[in-house]
Amino acid sequence: MPESHTRRRDPHRGRPGLPNELRLLCVSSCEPSWSVLALLLDQQGCGEPQFRWCGSYAAALSLLREETFDCLIAPARIGSRGAAASAASFLTAVEAGGAAEPVLVTTEEIDDELAESLGPFECEILVHGEPWQSPALPVWIGRAIRRAEIGQENIRLTSADRRRSSRERDETETLLDEQRRILTEESRWSAFGESESIDSDRSRLPGQVAEFYQELLRTTVMMGSGNLSEEIRKLAQLLVVAGVGPRTALRIHLEQVEALLKGLGSRSSRHVMIRADVLAMELTLQLGECYRRKSSARGLGDYGIDLLHEDALRRRKNSL
Structure with a gap:
């Protein structure tokens, strides 16, 4: 016209x-x-x-x-x-x-x-x-x-929305690549004397941890992490009791974020990444606090110990 x-x-x-x-x-x-x-x-x-x-x-x-x-x-x-x-x-x-x-x-x-x-x-x-x-x-x-x-x-508007979604997917993939690089860069951790093995750490965790974290991540994306502090604290206790370091915890986080983004379709990946980063930060803070309490001999609570004991009993039963 x-x-x-x-x-x-x-x-x-x-x-x-x-x-x-x-x-x-x-x-x-x-x-x-x-x-x-x-x-x-x-x-x-x-x-x-x-x-x-x-x-x-x-x-x-x-x-x-x-x-x-x-x-x-x-x-x-x-x-x-x-x-x-x-x-x-x-x-x-x-x-x-x-x-x-x-x-x-x-x-x-x-x-x-x-x-x-x-x-x-x-x-x-x-x-x-x-x-x-x-x-x-x-x-x-x-x-x-x-x-x-x-x-x-x-x-x-449709064209602009497609361009925005494409740009967000590219930005998300760049962020994921950066996080993968950080987790696999040995020199970054060796400077702090980090000697944890992700594979050995994962073998000490109960099998339902990944499923639990997946549900935790989905809930955080939909509702935010404001009402999930107790669940995040319990997860951090479990990781500390199992002797899992922060790099393994973030690896679990990254795997679940990648799985969630694959089923996202045309919806906003930026929203997922923002909420996921908040969850990762809160988990890391809780993990650090649990290790600090452990080093101060203040105790971690019974949740992580109970869950590890339950998983050990399950494995022993399956081996019989």
């Missing part, structure tokens, strides 16, 4: 009205009465309309390749009954030619065949015996323009 037109607002609905210099392409067998149409449009705040008329669909298609318009008005059928061309075939050609003008189709009556043929197209339909004389014509022109604007806005 042409831009830079002044749009007055509809005083009754508060929405933009028709452009002051409305450019209309009118298709009909006979040239409409421009004076009547101009008066109707003037009542809607359109004071300087510009009209172009084409007597056939073919002429309209040719003109659309050269000019753009604010709205295209075309009859449902044009020509003699035996060789009448339909608006559906015309609109198909309009779309194939790349034109994006709002379309208003006029018809004296509508039947199932016409409704079905026009259903796939983004157009408005005005049913009236003399549409060019109808006071409703400017209103339906405005509906066609707004419909096209909403469609274009939806396309723009």
Whole structure:
């Protein structure tokens, strides 16, 4: 649609009205009465309309390749009954030619065949015996323009959302790669005398720890970690009792985050990463506090010991 037109607002609905210099392409067998149409449009705040008329669909298609318009008005059928061309075939050609003008189709009556043929197209339909004389014509022109604007806005928002999702997925993958690098970089840990083995640490943990952490992560993503402090503290106690270091805890965290992101689809990965990072930070803090209490001989509570004992009994039973 042409831009830079002044749009007055509809005083009754508060929405933009028709452009002051409305450019209309009118298709009909006979040239409409421009004076009547101009008066109707003037009542809607359109004071300087510009009209172009084409007597056939073919002429309209040719003109659309050269000019753009604010709205295209075309009859449902044009020509003699035996060789009448339909608006559906015309609109198909309009779309194939790349034109994006709002379309208003006029018809004296509508039947199932016409409704079905026009259903796939983004157009408005005005049913009236003399549409060019109808006071409703400017209103339906405005509906066609707004419909096209909403469609274009939806396309723009959909495209922007896809770009945002793609950008977030790239950022998320970069963050995950950085976290993997940190966990596997031996030199970073050797400077602190870290000698933990992730594989050996994992073998000392009960089998349900990963499942427990998965549920904890899902709940955190959906609700936040504000009400999960006790569960996080118990998990940290278990890890300390099992002699698991922070690198193994973060490895478990990273594995569960990766699994969760794989099933995310088109939803926001940034939201998941933000909530997951909060959970990882709180778990790390609780883990550090538990180790501090252990070094101060203050005790860790019974939850981790009970869970390890339960798992040991289960393994012994399975070996018998």
